[in-house]
Amino acid sequence: MGMLEIQKLSKIYNGKVSTRALNNIDLTIEQGEFVGIMGASGSGKTTLLNMVSTIDTPSSGKILINNQNPHQMKKNQLAQFRRRQLGFVFQDFNLLDTLTIAENIVLPLTLEKKSLKEMDEKLKAVAEKLGIVEILNKRTYEVSGGQRQRAAIARATIHSPVLLLADEPTGALDSKSSRNVMEMMEKINQTDGTTMMLVTHDPLAASYCHRVVFIKDGELYNEIHRGQNRQEFFQEIIDMLSFLGGNAHELSAVRV
């Protein structure tokens, strides 16, 4: 039994013209696995992520996270589930401008009304791991994008979630910061054994995964596993992308 089980998942958006965004997806992510989801714009990868994030509901099929089905929960229960079991990293960081970096990071714990001692300990541990100790008392607009994303990763992992979901975490970063952020994610995956699911356009980011799943027009298209060499894996991903959609550079553009 995997940490994340997706069974026969479909999503249809009803409108004047119904669109089938996802069709019959089956995917299992094991405990401690780091999986990337790739695909062209409109392929359905964000829809898939939203469904796993529990912020959208499937039309048919089932999602089990840690053997629980979040889509059967009530709204308030669901919010609690999200903040206890899941961690989120977004393209635009989603940090609050009114709070300091430290306050942003402890936010999930504060909402749970944890003790100050516990919050301080966890904050210290996670900040050291991600190398953001010196910016803890700064404001979000006083630090760089890479630092902001690391703070967001700290917030997403401070409560030790069973599943970390990342939506284009490198989408708004320069290549150096991207590399840095991905290394941090890899490190957390290795040391804490956190299961991770990453949705991205960026082959470099995807090359840090154990496995990359490709989606095309709402269906699983292919998947490739990483061997020993990350450089080799990066090349494989590029090849796969150009095979999938034609030109490589067309796909590496920032997602709109």
Added chain:
Amino acid sequence: MSFRQFAFHNIRRNTSAYIAYFSSSSFAVMTLFTYLLFIHHPDIAKAPLGKMASVGMEIASYITFIFSFLFVLYSISAFLRVRLKEFGILTILGAQRKQLNWLIFLENMIIGTISVATGILGGLIFAKLFLLFGENVLELKNLPMYVPVKAIWITVAAFMALFFIMSSMTSFFVRQSKALEMLQGSSKPKKEPKASIWLALLSVITLSSSVYVIQRELNEISILYALLLDLIGLYFFFTQLSVVIIRLLKKNRRIYWHGINLLWISELAYKVKDNARMFFMITMVTTVACTSAGIVLALKQQAETMYKENPFAFTVYSEDQKQPVFTEKIEQTLKSEGIEYKKFPIRAMLFSLKGLKDQNLNMVRQSEYKEMARSLSLPIISLQDYETLLIQPTVSKKQLPADLTQLTFANEKLPQLMIKKQFKKTLIESVPLAVVNDHTYDQMTKTYKNKIGQDYYYFIPSWNHDKVSTSNSTELKISTELENWDRSINHQIGGFILSRGFQYQTTQQGTNVVIFIGLFIVAIFSVFIASFLYFKLFSDLQQDKRYYHGLSKIGLSLKEMKRTATNQIALLFYIPIFFAGIQTMVGISILGDVYDTGTLTVGLTAIGIFVAIQTVYFFIVRARYLAQLKNVMV
């Protein structure tokens, strides 16, 4: 699409944002129009109270206009800030600054014209109702409806001028000149509010010295000083001290890092700093309104108590007892109406007491008191020389201590008097009354003999004064008749008639006028506050939506969002009222000493009513705001 159409569509499609601005403007127009309708009513000038009312309304109409001016100013500037991004896009598309200003001008003029039209229309619809209401409160005879050409003309001119001036000042509001700055607009993260410790300290010092100044001494100058210090203190309280306090609150992580506190306390510093000036203004105006309401209502209440407590329907004061004009007139009038009465001649002498500031006392003969006591069934005791029966009024604040055993006079030649017995009853004016035997009275008043006036008190058993009499009662009819006669005769004669009914009636009508006018001012003021707060909230809505959407994704539940947002809105609504409440209580408890009855309760009632009105608005605004945010919660 012409440029004019573009402006028109902008308004039509932004209804939810413009609606509060529009409806408040049109309410202001309606209020001003209603006042003018009353002031220029042809029959008003003829009625005696109408004159007073129309002067009051004229003042009220100026206040309304000033409020409207400030309101429109604030609203436009807040609204334009939200739309900066839109202006940025237009600039990128090649719109000139001149064209942008023209667009804003057109939009405001369209809104202004529509609100003037609807305001006057609304005023006309409710005009008859308002006139009826006015008739009733001011006890005027029938006020017929008329065609208020002058009122319409003035209202249109005043408000169109206001909107015209405001709309032409747009370049003053939109300072950003680069398209990029406009595009970033209000979505740029705001810097953490800063405050100066020294100014915060100044606030504490001025506020506390304001209280000190007024407690040490109470006169016009000290009130003025206290008010000035209070104004400075309050201003820096909202702009500086509040930020310092919130920062201190944030230092206490046990509170701050607990549940949703982290969210709303961190927002609070921004909200308070952003709205400091508005908070300051609301607090001051609310304080003034509630304090005045407290005093007006206290006056009204005082008049009522005085009326109920006074056993005598008429009092005749005359310097010369050989002047029977007044008593003859009263008795003649009463006889012709067939009303029984008892007349008590009293020669009261006013003395100042030693050691007690501003404390006076009336002295009367026992023989004169006995007459009165028998009719009113008051206790009668035998008094030796230099013994006294002390009767303290029930309504006055100028009470002598209950454990007083003897009376010492300011004039040291006078002997002390032993108090044999005392009880409470309002008899002659609102000062304590000392009954002494005739021998003592003659001794005490020997030197002043010629200065004592002869007064007559009329007790009319059939006039029940436990209930407040209505304007058609016999008492009031006769009282009014006598007072009118009293005014018509020559006052050189040396004396006058005082009737409790007429006095009561006059105060009632006077306060009614003030309340009548005040109600409208309070109404318009609270509508402005509420719609301005609504406006503020909705101008931040896009930002707040993003804020809560992000939080919702990481697991903020709907319940928690509602609680956080409710706290934020509640603080906006209630912070100024809270401080206005404190100030009113301080103000009234100081000013209340001047009046005799419980001003404090009345002042609190005034605040209570204000809070109630604001609470209604609060729930409406909260419901609308939450409904918007609910959509973004996933």
